[in-house]
Amino acid sequence: MRVLLVGVGGAGCRIVDSIYDHDINSPIRCTEGIAIDRDAEALDALPTLPRENRIFYQPLDPSQTAASLPSDLIVTKLQNLNPGDIDAIIVCAGLGGRLARGIQPLVRRVKESMFEPVFGLFTLPCAKEGDDILGLAADGLDSLLPEMDGIILFDNDLFPVVCPLEEGPKEPADGGIKKRITLRKTGKEIEDSPPGHSEMNTAIAKQINLLLHAGEAGDKPGMETGEVALDAGEILNTMKGMGCIAIGYARDTVPVTNPDIINRLRPATSSLQDSHQKAQRLVEIARRAIAEGMSIACDPSMAEKALILIAGPPHELSMRGYMTVRHWIDRSIRGQEVRSGDYPVKNTRYIAVLVILAGLENVTKINEIRRIRDTVKKSTGS
Numbered sequence: 184m185r186v187l188l189v190g191v192g193g194a195g196c197r198i199v200d201s202i203y204d205h206d207i208n209s210p211i212r213c214t215e216g217i218a219i220d221r222d223a224e225a226l227d228a229l230p231t232l233p234r235e236n237r238i239f240y241q242p243l244d245p246s247q248t249a250a251s252l253p254s255d256l257i258v259t260k261l262q263n264l265n266p267g268d269i270d271a272i273i274v275c276a277g278l279g280g281r282l283a284r285g286i287q288p289l290v291r292r293v294k295e296s297m298f299e300p301v302f303g304l305f306t307l308p309c310a311k312e313g314d315d316i317l318g319l320a321a322d323g324l325d326s327l328l329p330e331m332d333g334i335i336l337f338d339n340d341l342f343p344v345v346c347p348l349e350e351g352p353k354e355p356a357d358g359g360i361k362k363r364i365t366l367r368k369t370g371k372e373i374e375d376s377p378p379g380h381s382e383m384n385t386a387i388a389k390q391i392n393l394l395l396h397a398g399e400a401g402d403k404p405g406m407e408t409g410e411v412a413l414d415a416g417e418i419l420n421t422m423k424g425m426g427c428i429a430i431g432y433a434r435d436t437v438p439v440t441n442p443d444i445i446n447r448l449r450p451a452t453s454s455l456q457d458s459h460q461k462a463q464r465l466v467e468i469a470r471r472a473i474a475e476g477m478s479i480a481c482d483p484s485m486a487e488k489a490l491i492l493i494a495g496p497p498h499e500l501s502m503r504g505y506m507t508v509r510h511w512i513d514r515s516i517r518g519q520e521v522r523s524g525d526y527p528v529k530n531t532r533y534i535a536v537l538v539i540l541a542g543l544e545n546v547t548k549i550n551e552i553r554r555i556r557d558t559v560k561k562s563t564g565s
Contacts, residue, residue: 184398184415187261187272187299188216191252191286194277194306196220196229196237197381201388202275204231206395213395215264219252221282236260252285254292261297270415272301274331279308279320286323290330300332300423304391306383307479307548309339318556324549333422333541336429337387338479338548390432390478393537394418397492397526410502413492413524418539421490421522425541427549430478433471434535435464437499458501465493465504469511469536477540479548487518487542495534497527508536518542 190199196218206214219238220226226237238260240253261272272293276283290301305324308316328334398415422428469491473483483489489512493505505525513521 184270184395184418185213185268186395187264187269188214189257189261189272189274189289190216190218190220191274191276191289192220192280192282193222193225194280195275195282196226196232197384198275198304198306198387200229200232201384202391205385205388205392207231209392209396211396211399213392213399217257217260217264219257219282236264252282252289254289257289258292258296261293265297265299269299270419271332272297272299273304274301275304277306277308278323279312279316283319283323287326287330290327294330300419301330302422303327303331303334304337304387305334306337306339307552314555314559317552318559321549321552321556325553328426333425333428335422336427336479336546336549337383339383340548341478341480387478390430390537393494393526393535394430394492394539397494397524409500409525409527411505411524413490413522413526417522417524418490421488421520421539422541425488427479427543427546428539428541429481429543429546431472431476431538431540432478432535433468433476434533435468436532437496437534458503461499461501462504462507465501465534465536466507466511468534469508469538472536472538479546481540481543481546483512483515483540484517485544485546486516486540488520488539489513489516489518489522489541490539491521491523492526492537493524493535494526494528494537495531496529499534500525500527512538516540 188199188202190196199216199218203214203216206212215236216232217236217238218226218229218232219240221239221241223239226239229237238253238256240256242251274286274290276286286303293301305327307324308320310317324334397409398413398418491505491509491512493500493508502525505523509521509523
C-alpha cells in the first residue's frame, strides 16, 4: 500500500519522519511525506525527511489563527509527490497539539483537490497532560471523524509499547534514541522529542511500515509471496468509512536455525509436534496482540471490521495457527468482514501478528476525554 504522509505539528512531524526513515531502508518503497510545523528548530532536527519536504509556517496576517495551515501549499506539495499510484493520504498529528485545530480545513481542501482517501493517524494525550489538553483532543477527534475516511488512534497512556518485527538489525547501538541533536545552522543542542516519545514513534513507524509493505510484497520481483497475500485494496476496504481504528501488535523471537537440515534429522513424530507448537505459538501471539498490544484499549466485540496479518520467516508461519486466529477474530467482532493474509520475511528473527479493528464504538479513552471536555466547558460556562 503506497501512501503520502502529512505530519502536522511536533508529534505528527516526528511520526512521519520515523515512518519515512524505516521505509527508505526497506526493499519496497511505500511512502513519501511532508512535515508542517511552526517550530523551525524542530523541523530542522528531523533526521531523515528531505529538507524540501519540510514546511515552516507562521501566519503573517493577524486575522489568521495560530492553528491555521497553508492548505494550498500543502496540496501542491502532495500533488507534486504523487507519481500516480498512491493509494491513500495519511495525516499524522498529536491531538491536543497547537496545530491540530488546523487539520479539519486542511482535510477538506485535500479532498477537494485529490481523489485518494484521507486517513488520520493521531496520538491521544496522556491523562497527566491536563484536562484542557484532553478536552482539545476530544474536540479535535469529534471534528475530524466526519471529515476523514478513518482515524487510527494511539493512546500515549498505553506506552511503552512492544517494538514490532524488524527486517534485520538496523538500529544503532543506542537503540535509535537520539536524546540530543545539534542543529547544523546554529550549533544549538535540543531534544529531538519529549522523553519516551522517540521509542513510541519508532514502534508506530514499524507497525505502519509492516502493514504497508505486506500489501506490496507480491508485486516485487524476487520477494516471497504469502499463501494468502494481502493487497492495498483489502487494507483500504477494512479501514475506509470505519471511523475509529485500533492496531494490535505482538511478536516472539524465533530460534536461528536451518529448517531444511532440522527437518531431515527429525523423526516424523517430532515434526508433527513442531507443527503443533508453531500453530499454538501463533495463536498465543495473536491473543497478546489483542489483550496487551492494542494502540488504544478497546473491546473487539465493538469492531465492525477486522484485518489479520501474520509475518515472519516462511518456515515459522503456521497455516493451521493462521486459520485458528482468523476464526477466533471472526467470532469476536460484531461485524461480518474479516480479511487476513501472511507476509513471509526471510531476514528477521521475529514472528509477529498485527490486527486491525475498525469501526470501533464505545471506546473507553474516547468516552473519558469527551467527559472531561464537557466537564471543563460546563465549569467555565463556555
